[in-house]
Amino acid sequence: MAATDGLRLGVNIDHVATVRNARGGAVPDPVRAAKLAEEAGADGITAHLREDRRHIGDADIEALMEALSVPLNFEMAATEEMQKIALRHRPHAVCIVPEKREERTTEGGLEVAREENHLAHYIAPLRDAGCRVSIFIAADQRQIEAAHRIGAQVIELHTGAYCDAHADGDMATRAAELEKLTAMAAFAHDLGLEVHAGHGLTYDTVQPIAALPEVMELNIGHFLIGEAIFRGLTPAIAEMRRLMDAARA
Numbered sequence: 001m002a003a004t005d006g007l008r009l010g011v012n013i014d015h016v017a018t019v020r021n022a023r024g025g026a027v028p029d030p031v032r033a034a035k036l037a038e039e040a041g042a043d044g045i046t047a048h049l050r051e052d053r054r055h056i057g058d059a060d061i062e063a064l065m066e067a068l069s070v071p072l073n074f075e076m077a078a079t080e081e082m083q084k085i086a087l088r089h090r091p092h093a094v095c096i097v098p099e100k101r102e103e104r105t106t107e108g109g110l111e112v113a114r115e116e117n118h119l120a121h122y123i124a125p126l127r128d129a130g131c132r133v134s135i136f137i138a139a140d141q142r143q144i145e146a147a148h149r150i151g152a153q154v155i156e157l158h159t160g161a162y163c164d165a166h167a168d169g170d171m172a173t174r175a176a177e178l179e180k181l182t183a184m185a186a187f188a189h190d191l192g193l194e195v196h197a198g199h200g201l202t203y204d205t206v207q208p209i210a211a212l213p214e215v216m217e218l219n220i221g222h223f224l225i226g227e228a229i230f231r232g233l234t235p236a237i238a239e240m241r242r243l244m245d246a247a248r249a
C-alpha cells in the first residue's frame, strides 16, 4: 500500500456505480473496484451518496464499510438524512459537499460563510462520533475562515475551475486558478486545517496540485474510472500514483 511522504490518493469509485446503474443490475461492482484500488495503491476510497442515488446506493456504503481496509471518505450533502446515515456507519471521514439535483457533478464549493451557524451545529455530532469532517470549498479565504470557525478539521479545495481552464486551453485562467489554490492551501494550513484537493484531476493536471506541500490528499474519480477502460484500473491508478510521487519529489 502506498502512503509515501504524506500525499495520499483517495480513489472515488462513484462512476463504477454509474456504469452499473445504466443497466440496473449488479455489475460492475463498485466494492470490487474499491478493493482493486486498495491493492493498486489507493490510500483511501471516496464515495458520494447523492440524494437521488444516481450512482452509489445505500447498500454500497454498507458493503464498503465492511469490505475496506483503507479509510472511507463519505461524501454527502448537509441534509438530515445523510447525517443519520453517516452517524450509523461512522466512516473515517465525512466530506460535506454542495448538491443540486440538476447538476451533472459537484459544480462549486460549499457556501460555508452564509450557513455558518447551521453547519457548525450540523457537523458537531459527526465530529463527536469520531468522523473527520472535511468541507469541500472553493479556494476562497472567506470560505476557508468560515470552515475553520465551524470546527471542520479538513478542507478539500475544489480544483474544477483549474482543470476546466486547462481542458479549454485557457492558460491565463489556469495560471490564475493555480495561484489561488497555491495561496489558499498555504492559508488553510496556517490556520491549522488539513488540506485536501480534488475534482476533475487528470494525468495532465495532477502534478502542480500534488506539488503543493500543504496538500495531504487528492481525491480522484471520473478520470481514473474512464482511463481504466483503456489500461485497466490497476495500471491507471499506478500511473496517477507515479505522477503524484514524482511531483512531490
Ligand code: PXP
Residues within 6 Å of the ligand: 012, 014, 048, 075, 095, 097, 105, 106, 136, 156, 197, 198, 199, 200, 201, 219, 220, 221, 222, 223
Ligand atoms: N472531491 C469531491 C469533494 C468530489 O465531490 C468529487 C466528485 O465526486 C471528487 C473529489 C472527484 O472528482 P472527479 O470524479 O472529477 O475526479
